[in-house]
Amino acid sequence: MHRLYILAAILLLSLISCNESGLGIFYSISQEQPLEDTTLPNTLSVSDMVKGSKDYYVCAGGLYSRDISSGQNSPWDDEVKTPSAEYSLCINLVEFSGSFYGLFSNTAGNSTKIYKSPRDTISWSSVGTFDDPIVALTASETAIFVTERTDYATYATRMSTDGSDYSTTIDLPEQHTGVTDAADFLSLTWLVSGSKLYSGTGSTYEIAAGTNAPSSSSGFGGVYSSGELARLFVSNSEGEIYCTSDGLTWDSSFVEDSAGSPVELFDIEGLSVIDAEVIVVGAKNGYYDIVFEDGYSSSFSLQIPGSEEAGDFSSSDANFLNIDLRTSVIRGFFFDEQNNTLFAFTSGNGLWINPISGSAVESLTRKWDRQ
Numbered sequence: 001m002h003r004l005y006i007l008a009a010i011l012l013l014s015l016i017s018c019n020e021s022g023l024g025i026f027y028s029i030s031q032e033q034p035l036e037d038t039t040l041p042n043t044l045s046v047s048d049m050v051k052g053s054k055d056y057y058v059c060a061g062g063l064y065s066r067d068i069s070s071g072q073n074s075p076w077d078d079e080v081k082t083p084s085a086e087y088s089l090c091i092n093l094v095e096f097s098g099s100f101y102g103l104f105s106n107t108a109g110n111s112t113k114i115y116k117s118p119r120d121t122i123s124w125s126s127v128g129t130f131d132d133p134i135v136a137l138t139a140s141e142t143a144i145f146v147t148e149r150t151d152y153a154t155y156a157t158r159m160s161t162d163g164s165d166y167s168t169t170i171d172l173p174e175q176h177t178g179v180t181d182a183a184d185f186l187s188l189t190w191l192v193s194g195s196k197l198y199s200g201t202g203s204t205y206e207i208a209a210g211t212n213a214p215s216s217s218s219g220f221g222g223v224y225s226s227g228e229l230a231r232l233f234v235s236n237s238e239g240e241i242y243c244t245s246d247g248l249t250w251d252s253s254f255v256e257d258s259a260g261s262p263v264e265l266f267d268i269e270g271l272s273v274i275d276a277e278v279i280v281v282g283a284k285n286g287y288y289d290i291v292f293e294d295g296y297s298s299s300f301s302l303q304i305p306g307s308e309e310a311g312d313f314s315s316s317d318a319n320f321l322n323i324d325l326r327t328s329v330i331r332g333f334f335f336d337e338q339n340n341t342l343f344a345f346t347s348g349n350g351l352w353i354n355p356i357s358g359s360a361v362e363s364l365t366r367k368w369d370r371q
Contacts, residue, residue, distance in 0.1 A: 046345035059093035136178025147178035224268035269333035
């Protein structure tokens with residue numbers, strides 16, 4: 001009898017310890033759904049992703065592409081055309097007004113340029129004239145924002161509403177780093193730049209204010225405008241999510257780790273699960289669903305996807321709890337609305353994919369796999 005107990009203990013230990021996260025593989029065995037993995041390097045740090053008419057494009061130092069129609073298990077191409085042999089390192093990649101815009105560095109790492117390409121066929125051309133090193137590129141629906149470092153600790157941000165003319169420098173009070181995220185909400189554009197959240201139009205911006213307005217001493221993670229919910233969301237490094245419906249009064253929620261420390265939060269994205277709008281936020285320890293109480297009220301919390309607390313409309317099933325994406329640093333997302341597929345960008349743990357399908361809770365499929 002003692003021998004049986006020992007054998008059972010050994011088997012249990014092997015199940016718990018056979019993946020990198022130490023979370024076990026019970027889900028994969030019980031559901032017979034092994035983790036899929038394609039040809040992208042699993043150590044990639046992904047910064048951005050865009051969707052063309054036929055292909056996905058991933059910016060992760062190199063530039064990678066995959067045919068959309070070929071399915072999630074098809075291989076990725078790592079020989080995508082870059083602007084030149086010299087300017088071949090992709091730093092940022094955004095879509096604006098039907099074209100792609102990329103921030104590329106030369107191989108020596110001492111020069112950066114902005115390039116533009118059509119969505120249908122990659123063909124890069126340089127845009128804009130910049131006197132100082134470019135450190136950040138981002139875009140909202142109405143403008144592109146390019147930040148230059150004009151001195152050791154001095155920055156200037158230019159905007160363009162047509163993708164070609166970058167002559168307008170916007171006034172950002174107390175700017176100390178690049179503009180890394182942007183969103184349009186209530187006829188204003190909202191910008192994240194380090195520990196500052198700005199709102200404004202044209203070239204005039206001010207630090208966001210209002211009742212319980214977002215604040216951060218360490219830095220904001222992201223800003224996201226949900227047209228479906230008519231709300232703006234902002235995250236920060238102190239584990240806080242802010243939400244507003246009018247830009248004047250803000251509600252907030254807070255998340256901490258098992259040690260009681262605030263969880264650093266990053267990019268925010270919205271997606272559809274059946275007919276429900278779900279908001280997710282990347283974190284230093286995976287990501288969270290933003291769960292509203294009593295419908296989309298002012299009361300909400302951050303819950304681990306796939307957990308009972310995340311509810312029926314969670315962005316993931318329980319496989320998220322048993323893979324090392326759960327403990328990865330997720331800095332960003334891309335949601336392909338047409339194919340109802342969510343992608344997660346990690347720091348050093350590659351690109352992950354979660355195709356969501358099903359018309360009822362009982363038939364939902366929402367499982368994370370590697371790319």
